[in-house]
Amino acid sequence: MRKTWNFHGGVHPLENKTQSNQLPIVVMPAPKQLVLPLSQHMGKAGKAVVKPGDYVFKGQLIASAQGFVSANIHAPSSGYVSALEERTLPHQSALSGPCIVIDTDGKDQWGDLNPTIDPKLLSKSDLLYLIQAAGITGMGGAGFPGAVKLQPKSSIHTLIINAAECEPYITADDRLMREYADQIISGIQLVQQLLDQPQCLIGIEDNKPEAIAALNHALNQHMNIEVCVIETKYPSGGEKQLIEILTGQQVPNEGIPADIGIVCQNVGTVKAVFDAIVLGQPLITRITTVTGKAAVNAGNYEVLIGTKVADVLAFAKVDLIKTSRLVMGGPMMGFTIQDTQTPIIKSSNCILAAADLELATVADHHSCIRCGLCEVACPAELLPQQLFWFAKAEEFEKAQDHNLSDCIECGACAWVCPSQIPLVQYYRYAKGRIKALNNETQLAELSRMRFETREQRLVDEKSAKEEKRKLRATAAAAAQAAKRAANPTSADPIAAALARVNKRKQEQQTATTPKSPEEVYKELKTAAAITRTKLNKTSKALTDAKAQDHEQAAGLQETVIALTTKAAVAQAKLHAYETKLGLDPEKEKILQVSVAKANGTIRQLEKILATAADPKRIEADILNAKATHEAATQALADHQTNLTKKPTSAQES
């Protein structure tokens, strides 16, 4: 027997495996409808390559991997794609996500399969391609795309097959090994071929004697594969824990097993590799345990990926009235689902339909007495109670200092806690918040940079403008100087300047002659406005001065009188021109006001509409108001076109 090691902590919950591991795997027929989430794995979601209405054969690619960490999805049965829509995902949040919905036609007709007759001849890249194409992801629970782990950057000396199945209740891998031992061994050999023939250790808990016997029977002397029986202790099936048990080595912090020359694969995953390469079948079914006191026919079922939980439960005769908690996955790490329309995905290894009192009740939790049982149980060698205090107090930095990120959420601490504190939920909360805070910090840093760049840009633009203006000025000055230099004989510059000014005046006058009447009107208007403002200002200054008995008052008085006449003259000029043009500013003002009023009424009515009791009537009112508004706008527009048309006619006349 091979030497094995022990990992720190761990617990021994009741196994509850005999309910489901007695009977052979039953193949469940294709249900009426299959729901396939585009994201069944870690990493990027796949991209649908079919559209509603398409007919798909069993095994046909329906969504393709996007990027390195992603996986293909295939049609589990033949039928028509009925929708691409949001459906409830098998996720703790019970949120929806994009799914491909297939209405099966019952024919279960395979598309073209490309089985490999002699896989030994396949090159490494061929093997990888086939695994990738078959959409294989980790079948143990996390669902990491399989091909990613199988192309490590460093050389691999040990391949570990995780057959521990340490979670209570689950027996899917147990039954799989009993019934498909040969396929599993062949699958392992294919993976060994891919990884340059490392030694292979199958880690299996000693509570599965039949599976151990089946595997040993399938092995022969010449294979570099060994079945390692380990003590039954939760969570020995955790990747890091299993590696420590079998090799005595610990995966370095923030590292991956490949860093120490180890690759770990679930036993279900190697079976899928066998199916993909030897049979040419993509990953479209899996073995799922249905168990719990509410399940009459508890056992293991081979179900199509995408089968709804409701269908599986009905097939296993689960009494939904007796079920108080539906857990997807095992009781230690699984998540509850509330919607039985949730589909089975590639990583769904168990559905636990628990009756009342079968699982831990929603107990009141007491305060932590720092008993330290959690520390004894923690397989990650953390201080769970300290993490709990930090998570509760939202002291996330301290939680990180105490290596919260190394927590594997196995639940051993919460299982032993005498105060029944939901410790794992506290850690998940803290982890989620830390992630969100980190995102926020990153976004803030980005925003800060963008803000600063923008400020800099604005400053640059301003200074560039200033620079241009200066350049123009100097250029003009230089041109003048050049002119003068070129023409030094011309008499004194003052005379020249005067001449220029006169010339310009003349030019201006000639330029003004063809001035459009609109411009004249505008000029007159401006002049009138300017004098009016001046007058207002001065008269105000005058009253101030008078109030203070200032000596300037007399001077100001004169200015005011002069300005008054000036304003009167300007106003008269403007008025004369207006009559000449046939304009009526009073009328325009009135029209403008009526437009604004109509506008206001519409707004008000719309506001009322939002909270109104009888929206029909108010809608009618709004329509009325809109009509009024339109009429008013039309009138105003007509009037303004007069302004542009009439002057021309006025000029002509």
Add this chain to the structure above:
Amino acid sequence: MALVNLSSPHHHSLNKTSRLMVWVLLATLPGLAVQSYFYGYGTLINLLWASFLALGFEAIVLGLRRRPIMPYLTDGSALVTAFLIALALPPFSPWWLTLVAVLFSIIFAKHLYGGLGNNPFNPAMVGYALCLIAFPVSMTQWAGTEATLTFGQQWQWFWLESVTGGIDSWTRATPLDLMRRTNGLTLTEVASSNPQLGLGLVASMWINLAYLLGGLILLAARVFTWHAPVAMLAGLGFCAGLFHMGEPDLYPSASQHLLTGATMLSAFFIVTDPVSGATSRKGKLVFGVGVGILVFIIRSFGSYPDAFAFAILLMNLSAPLIDTYTQPKAYGHQPKKSRSQGEE
């Protein structure tokens, strides 16, 4: 069918705080029995009185703090405090001494800090230390072992502090007290010259052995880990042995230190208090050794008859510091040499 939404794990060991507390209470019984055998009904009366007071105060304070009373009362922590106070107080302590100790420990040392789980000091030890400082005479009245009072006499003494026939002939200095005033004689010499002291030593030894038995039961029931008590006993034994080797006439031997006074009671029932102790296993070792050394120092050089209350309170003070420096290395944080745990 209302499906609940809960975070994993959905399983629980059904271990409860109250179960731990019940184990602790049960494990004190051998010690209680032996103590009563040698010293009469005093401890028993004290125990009932202290339990009554502790539950009463706990209920009152919980009410004042507007907390649910029954869940907290039934967690057993108040009873454990009461038991520890009653067992630590001398069998001859009168009613008011227990009252002061329980009142101070439940209200001041426990609830003013936020209740169970938040008290930095062991409540029972705070109450005990207060009495030791405030009422040294009453705290050192230990009965002789040659004859015990009847229940009636004890009852009378408990409430009135007088016994028909006088108490003087009943009280003695404790063996520990005598241990420090040997005037250069070894304990065996003292014992041979003073048969009563010899009897006291024997009684003390049996009581300690009874508590050791209780402690082993708790260890077997996995109520706590071995780290703190073993470290404390080792610390005390080592110091005592070392000094005894140097000056056997001045310093009693390690076995005498380990089997007199409240050594075993404190090692298994007080040092193991999780709330006020260190957290990690390494921390518990440091904590235990610290208590052991302090107990030896105070017993040998201090002016108090027994030292564990002060030693534990002092170490409670340093528990946070210990925690900071004994944080265990998490999985994968250091390349570990293969840690062999036997062949499979």
Add this chain to the structure above:
Amino acid sequence: MQTFYFAIVILALLAIVFGAILGFASIRFKVVGDPIVDQIDKLLPQTQCGQCGHPGCKPYAQAIANGEAINHCPPGGEATIKALADLLDLEAIPLDAEHGSEAIRTIAYIREDECIGCTKCIQACPVDAILGAAKQMHTVIIDECTGCDLCLDPCPVDCIDMIPIEVTPVNWHWQQPEQLIATSSSPYSHGAPDHA
């Protein structure tokens, strides 16, 4: 008398020597720290929303360094106030309601078929997160939007909506468990040394 001069000379020499050492040390071991404004700026949420009355977070950071109150930042909320209080050794005060209240984070979306392409929102955006040109439809780069609201007012056709960030299975996380039987009013254990 000679002793007297001797003492003065010695003292003077000592003064020079130590002065030189200190001077050297101050240059050699100079602590290059962020200026306080940058440190404050780092703690601000960088929404650049101007709710504090300053045109951006950096100006507010400058103002705080000059003594302005630290509770004028609604997007940062209590957390920012606490962080600032820690940094500046001030007392954490509640958010000043005059500048707005703490709201959930939102992101601007332009209803694109209603956009007339006036570029007014582009000019208003403090982080250049709106893309578009005159008479062309505009759109918000949602990854860079800070949710500052500043583009809403300038829009002449009111086609910008502030929509809370969507919860997806990726950013969803558990909430703290409800305290069914709460004991500790103070969340600190004595496991944290600074609270013991």
